[in-house]
Amino acid sequence: MNYTKLQDGYxxxxxKGQEIIATxxxxxxxxxxxxxxxxxxxxxxxxxxxxxxxxxxxxxAKDFSGRxxxxxxxxxxxxxxxxxxxxxxxxxxxxxxxxxxxGHLKSAVVGxxxxxxxxxTDGQLTRSYDEVCKLNLLDLPAK
Ligand code: ZN
Numbered sequence: 661m662n663y664t665k666l667q668d669g670y671x672x673x674x675x676k677g678q679e680i681i682a683t684x685x686x687x688x689x690x691x692x693x694x695x696x697x698x699x700x701x702x703x704x705x706x707x708x709x710x711x712x713x714x715x716x717x718x719x720x721a722k723d724f725s726g727r728x729x730x731x732x733x734x735x736x737x738x739x740x741x742x743x744x745x746x747x748x749x750x751x752x753x754x755x756x757x758x759x760x761x762x763g764h765l766k767s768a769v770v771g772x773x774x775x776x777x778x779x780x781t782d783g784q785l786t787r788s789y790d791e792v793c794k795l796n797l798l799d800l801p802a803k
Contacts, residue, residue: 688745694784702774709763730754739785
């Protein structure tokens with residue numbers, strides 16, 4: 661991965677063969693990023709998406725591979741889960757027939773390139789387990 665520092669964050673070029681979630685998470689650990697906004701574009705293969713089934717209260721996984729999928733939109737945030745950076749990222753992907761699909765990104769391997777902005781925000785965001793939906797949700801004050 662290559663990167664450059666910007667005024668309020670970083671621009672990453674994640675290289676062919678590198679897994680996106682692991683690379684972003686490791687980058688945040690190395691650079692002590694405790695909260696931020698993530699956005700990106702690029703091309704990926706070997707993708708695992710999650711769909712949250714609200715009846716099951718669990719994720720359902722689906723894999724896509726065998727060709728380049730365009731990252732139409734990669735968006736998410738960085739927070740801390742159990743004291744470590746956690747990348748919560750959703751992705752919209754374009755297929756060879758120009759159709760689009762997407763979901764919660766579990767993993768994807770860069771097939772061409774992946775250009776990701778991480779914009780840091782003040783302080784730190786944390787997550788904790790929510791008993792109702794059985795997910796780790798953001799800790800924000802009730803107003
Ligand atoms: Zn999600």
